[in-house]
Amino acid sequence: MIDLLEQLVHGLTLGSLYAMVAAGLALMFGVVRLINFAHGEFYMLGGYAFWYAYAVLGWPYPVAGLAAVAAMGLFGLAYERAVIRTILSRTWHVQLIATLATSITLTNLAILLFGTQPKEVPTRLSAAILDVGGVRLAWQRIVVLVVAVALFAGLEWFVGHTKLGKAMRAMSQNREACAVVGIDVQHVALAAFGLSAGLAAAAAAVVSPLFNIFPDVGALLTLKAFAAVIVGGFGFVKGAIAAAFLIGLAESLAAGYVSYAYKDAIAFVVMVAVLLVRPQGLFGRRIGI
Amino acid sequence: MALFETRGLTKRFLGVTAVDGVDLAVEAGELVSLIGPNGSGKTTLFNCVTGYLAPDGGRVLFRGQDVTGAAPHRIARLGVGRTFQLVSVFPRLSALENLLTFLQQHQEERFFGRLLRAPGVRRLEAAAVERARSLLDSVGLGARERAPAGTLSYGQRKLLAFAAALMPDPELLLLDEPAAAVNPTMIEQMKAQIRALHRAGKTVLLVEHNMDVVMDISQRVVVLDHGQKIAEGPPEAVRRDPKVIEAYFGR
Amino acid sequence: MRGVRWVAGGAALIAVPWLVAAVLPGQQRYILHVLVFTALFGALALSYDLVVGHVGSLSLAHPAFFGVGAYGAALLATEARWPFAAALAAGLVLAGLAALVVGVPMFRLTEHSFAMGTLGLALVTQIVATNWVDFTRGPLCVTGIPKPQVGDFRITTLPGFYWMGLATLGLVALLYHGLTTFRLGRAFHAVRDNETLASSAAIDPLRYRMLAFTIAGALAGGVGALYASYVGVLCPGELSVSLSVNLLVMLFLGGVGSLRGVVVGAAAFTALPEVLRMAPTWRMVIYGLLLLVIVIRVPDGLEGVLQRRTGRRRGPAPGA
Numbered sequence: 001m002i003d004l005l006e007q008l009v010h011g012l013t014l015g016s017l018y019a020m021v022a023a024g025l026a027l028m029f030g031v032v033r034l035i036n037f038a039h040g041e042f043y044m045l046g047g048y049a050f051w052y053a054y055a056v057l058g059w060p061y062p063v064a065g066l067a068a069v070a071a072m073g074l075f076g077l078a079y080e081r082a083v084i085r086t087i088l089s090r091t092w093h094v095q096l097i098a099t100l101a102t103s104i105t106l107t108n109l110a111i112l113l114f115g116t117q118p119k120e121v122p123t124r125l126s127a128a129i130l131d132v133g134g135v136r137l138a139w140q141r142i143v144v145l146v147v148a149v150a151l152f153a154g155l156e157w158f159v160g161h162t163k164l165g166k167a168m169r170a171m172s173q174n175r176e177a178c179a180v181v182g183i184d185v186q187h188v189a190l191a192a193f194g195l196s197a198g199l200a201a202a203a204a205a206v207v208s209p210l211f212n213i214f215p216d217v218g219a220l221l222t223l224k225a226f227a228a229v230i231v232g233g234f235g236f237v238k239g240a241i242a243a244a245f246l247i248g249l250a251e252s253l254a255a256g257y258v259s260y261a262y263k264d265a266i267a268f269v270v271m272v273a274v275l276l277v278r279p280q281g282l283f284g285r286r287i288g289i
Numbered sequence: 290m291a292l293f294e295t296r297g298l299t300k301r302f303l304g305v306t307a308v309d310g311v312d313l314a315v316e317a318g319e320l321v322s323l324i325g326p327n328g329s330g331k332t333t334l335f336n337c338v339t340g341y342l343a344p345d346g347g348r349v350l351f352r353g354q355d356v357t358g359a360a361p362h363r364i365a366r367l368g369v370g371r372t373f374q375l376v377s378v379f380p381r382l383s384a385l386e387n388l389l390t391f392l393q394q395h396q397e398e399r400f401f402g403r404l405l406r407a408p409g410v411r412r413l414e415a416a417a418v419e420r421a422r423s424l425l426d427s428v429g430l431g432a433r434e435r436a437p438a439g440t441l442s443y444g445q446r447k448l449l450a451f452a453a454a455l456m457p458d459p460e461l462l463l464l465d466e467p468a469a470a471v472n473p474t475m476i477e478q479m480k481a482q483i484r485a486l487h488r489a490g491k492t493v494l495l496v497e498h499n500m501d502v503v504m505d506i507s508q509r510v511v512v513l514d515h516g517q518k519i520a521e522g523p524p525e526a527v528r529r530d531p532k533v534i535e536a537y538f539g540r
Numbered sequence: 541m542r543g544v545r546w547v548a549g550g551a552a553l554i555a556v557p558w559l560v561a562a563v564l565p566g567q568q569r570y571i572l573h574v575l576v577f578t579a580l581f582g583a584l585a586l587s588y589d590l591v592v593g594h595v596g597s598l599s600l601a602h603p604a605f606f607g608v609g610a611y612g613a614a615l616l617a618t619e620a621r622w623p624f625a626a627a628l629a630a631g632l633v634l635a636g637l638a639a640l641v642v643g644v645p646m647f648r649l650t651e652h653s654f655a656m657g658t659l660g661l662a663l664v665t666q667i668v669a670t671n672w673v674d675f676t677r678g679p680l681c682v683t684g685i686p687k688p689q690v691g692d693f694r695i696t697t698l699p700g701f702y703w704m705g706l707a708t709l710g711l712v713a714l715l716y717h718g719l720t721t722f723r724l725g726r727a728f729h730a731v732r733d734n735e736t737l738a739s740s741a742a743i744d745p746l747r748y749r750m751l752a753f754t755i756a757g758a759l760a761g762g763v764g765a766l767y768a769s770y771v772g773v774l775c776p777g778e779l780s781v782s783l784s785v786n787l788l789v790m791l792f793l794g795g796v797g798s799l800r801g802v803v804v805g806a807a808a809f810t811a812l813p814e815v816l817r818m819a820p821t822w823r824m825v826i827y828g829l830l831l832l833v834i835v836i837r838v839p840d841g842l843e844g845v846l847q848r849r850t851g852r853r854r855g856p857a858p859g860a
Contacts, residue, residue: 394741
């Protein structure tokens with residue numbers, strides 16, 4: 001019983017991580033109809049930014065986390081300008097290969113800069129253990145879940161109440177009409193990339209104290225987040241978040257009770273199973289963010 | 290027995306019934322037009338009978354054989370040709386290759402014969418090239434046979450798509466707005482082509498918005514409104530039908 | 541005239557080991573080694589292009605089929621002591637079967653989902669190869685894979701492997717040509733360019749996609765088996781996603797959907813870093829950037845540039 005509860009807690013941590021990455025992926029897809037294969041690398045770079053600020057420069061944890069988010073937000077803007085803008089009008093073939101190429105470039109640049117040895121960033125909260133009736137978990141896991149929920153609430157508020165957020169929602173529903181009614185499509189796309197990259201960096205800042213940072217952490221993460229996007233119904237952010245938690249829990253339970261070595265295959269198995277039974281995703285094809 | 294028939298054909302999208310229990314029969318050799326206001330379900334009906342959409346109810350019969358829900362390529366193989374409302378060609382294949390593509394599946398399906406270019410297949414190909422050239426000539430594209438279809442003008446692509454649909458010599462030809470968005474000269478050319486097909490004994494069902502074309506060439510007109518058949522008969526009679534006038538002008 | 545050129549070209553290619561020995565005696569081993577890789581990767585890239593360039597499905601599962609063939613043949617040859625020809629045939633058939641089995645569900649997916657699904661498949665294959673230690677020996681790698689041998693005829697020398705690679709490339713190129721021209725090629729291209737219209741021409745899109753996917757998978761498995769036999773060692777790392785990236789660079793560098801383009805792309809890709817002698821990490825950074833620039837700026841690759849030069853271009857580029 002205790003064991004099961006611990007697996008569930010681990011699953012929620014994984015789910016939070018996947019959800020933060022998947023939400024950004026779904027947001028970008030919603031706004032510009034493009035799958036960013038380099039999204040996992042945003043997380044990876046965010047992790048290194050956090051590591052640098054926290055472990056090398058010695059900044060306090062919250063400051064280091066915010067610095068990583070800000071740095072990656074800027075990186076997302078630059079990426080939109082440099083790469084995405086040049087491929088938006090091209091076929092999905094070109095878009096896919098261009099973002100895949102970016103992913104490979106960033107991963108190998110990280111190997112050059114930081115080496116292949118994983119970086120460990122323990123914090124006081126990742127070492128502090130909370131004991132709830134025999135279930136032992138690191139305080140950092142609570143931080144992950146709280147930050148994730150707070151960010152999703154913030155995202156929901158942003159999309160519903162700000163001019164920019166409303167424009168994103170409108171674009172996810174009908175891009176052509178948006179250009180007609182005078183929404184600056186380019187501007188909104190830029191903001192969506194900044195926001196998504198920031199979300200990925202936030203995930204890195206809260207998760208890195210628990211999991212190590214290494215250069216090719218992004219590839220599997222992109223795949224799992226994409227699996228969540230598909231399972232949740234393409235481009236539907238809330239669906240992607242729900243599906244990400246589902247995948248996180250499935251993966252954690254599989255690691256605990258089936259086979260640790262094959263846990264990374266779970267997201268893919270879930271994705272294929274859902275696609276075969278319900279190609280439109282678990283929550284139907286509701287485009288919208 | 291009618292060559293082609295729908296019985297109670299029904300298709301719904303998200304609660305809207307786009308085609309609502311339509312009975313339609315076309316005899317061999319007939320030239321029938323399907324008309325109706327925008328959104329009356331004409332193209333949906335086309336897509337249901339050619340396998341692009343699975344109907345929610347009713348049946349589609351071709352030569353008495355039930356083909357309801359069959360895949361598009363199977364229906365095509367039975368001898369049903371069609372064109373699309375938005376002009377559709379293979380842009381990177383030449384005009385000639387576009388036409389050849391439409392005949393080959395009806396001829397020889399054997400993989401190794403094709404891979405190794407068996408003499409029998411070569412003969413079929415040579416005959417196909419000849420037929421394709423004469424069809425290109427008949428629509429006035431003979432000189433452009435080597436041009437990639439994507440480089441042709443809109444009207445030329447429309448003629449090419451029409452010629453391609455004729456390539457396998459279909460028993461039933463479904464034309465989706467052949468006269469839309471082309472210039473008056475081209476409309477006359479299209480009308481002449483359709484009449485020639487009719488004279489040659491082919492069966493044609495066409496969706497068309499241009500009333501002059503419809504009234505001019507059809508033997509019989511079927512009118513759809515809100516997915517239901519509201520009138521059917523010779524062009525002159527349909528033109529005077531109060532229900533048709535209501536459907537077109539009453540709102 | 542054309543026939544003469546082909547014979548002369550073929551003779552020159554066959555004579556390469558002697559030419560190299562005469563011109564650059566000290567470098568012979570190294571140059572032949574690079575050429576063996578060029579030929580094997582050229583064959584692999586051609587098989588990949590059947591799917592990417594001719595039916596237009598962006599599969600990222602090619603490393604999986606390469607791996608199934610390589611591991612299948614290597615394990616049969618080392619553990620079960622199968623003769624080379626039987627192991628090679630088994631590698632080919634196993635990879636083809638794998639493609640057939642996964643192709644049916646995968647082709648229910650379209651565009652991005654298909655790419656992601658096939659990428660997932662490649663990752664899972666690599667995870668299995670790494671973790672199923674009892675069967676694949678995992679990170680310890682399969683070692684001592686025997687060299688090719690049919691009866692008393694054995695390939696042991698570098699020139700021998702060069703001719704083997706050349707023959708493989710030649711056979712795959714012939715098959716590629718047969719599949720991508722004439723009636724089959726037209727059907728593939730019709731499916732690639734406009735699936736809806738293709739089915740109105742009585743072409744079954746799934747059938748042709750599966751045909752290309754299965755043949756490509758089988759060929760990748762065959763090349764994998766030969767590769768394992770040449771290198772002698774097979775590790776799970778060979779199946780990584782970066783193999784897909786390398787193949788994509790070859791295709792886009794040379795020219796998607798063109799026999800000559802893909803072979804030129806594979807040659808440039810394999811030879812260039814060997815000439816530059818770069819560290820592997822730098823190499824991948826440069827490949828990534830190269831792929832990015834090519835796909836944005838010259839999506840039809842070297843072949844497109846060549847054709848524009850000679851004014852023989854037909855139609856818009858695949859990625860344009």
